[in-house]
Amino acid sequence: MLKVGITGNIGSGKTTVSKIFELLGVPVFSADAAARYVMTNDQELIGGIKASFGDESYFEDGSLNRKYIAGKVFNDPAELARLNALVHPATFRAFDSWSREFPNAPYLLKEAAILFESGSYKLCDYSIIVTAPKEVRMQRVIARDDISIEEAQSRDARQMPEEEKIKLADFRIKNDDSELVIPQVLALHQQFLALAQTK
Ligand code: ATP
Structure with a gap:
């Protein structure tokens, strides 16, 4: 079974594209x-x-004190890296146990905003980057999240940068007006089915 990571910068349409793969019967994580x-939910992580970060990280009912954690990691890259070093392995464990539910699937898709930043693309057989020009991505995010152009640009x-991810990715799907998306997804789907047979 192949593991294929799919990513893309904010507003690129990675979730939208992943849904097309899902319609083809591909399990998407x-x-x-x-x-x-x-x-x-992961006791080891909790x-x-x-x-x-302290017991205050959780309320008595077990829910996460998001405000407290956000306050700890916001604007502090070292603290954010410490949190990520705990969360990423737990997410990998969740992916591993989820993937065991699909023993007969030729390939699985792992959708992750930080596929490259987290290094998790190295655990995938192949990676896909979904791209769109920055102005298009910004317009989509402004419309979807009802935020200002400044906020969209600061998130981006x-x-x-997209150009760096393009270099790292094995495949690219252009989700802008230059090419139709569904034929690109269908072509990649056929390619992964063929690759899965050779693995
Ligand atoms: P984020 O990382 O911000 O969550 P994303 O990469 O997952 O974004 P989507 O949520 O799939 O992106 O798409 C962003 C917005 O753009 C959504 O509102 C979606 O409906 C819209 N969108 C995606 N692709 C297209 C397209 N080809 N044409 C028009 N709108 C699109």
Whole structure:
């Protein structure tokens, strides 16, 4: 079974493209949703967060004190790296156990905003980057999240530049007006099915 990572910068359309793969029957794992889930469900991770950031990290009912954690890591790259070093392995564990639910799938898709930043692309057989010009991505995010252009640009600036990700990725899907998306997805789907047979 192949593991294929899919990523893209803010507003590129990685979630939209992943849904097309899902319609073709490909199981899709959302690393961002999994990261949120493990924060309140993975006991090893919860223990690690309490040990590193204090018991105040969680409320008495077991829910995460997001404000407290955000305050700790916001504008502090070292603290953010410490949190990520705890959360990433837990997300990998969640992906591994999730992937065992699909023993007959030729390939699985792992959708992750920080596939390259986290290094998790190295655990995938192949990676896909979904791209769109920055102005297009900004317009989409402004419309979707109802935020200002400044906020959209500041979120974009916190990500690894798209050009760097293009260099690291094995495949690219252009999600702009230059090419139709569905034929690109279908072509890649055929390619992964063929690659899965040779693995
Ligand atoms: P983020 O990282 O910000 O969550 P994303 O890469 O997952 O973004 P999506 O949420 O899939 O991106 O897409 C961003 C917005 O752009 C959504 O509102 C989506 O409906 C819209 N969108 C995506 N692709 C297209 C397209 N080809 N044409 C028009 N709108 C699109």
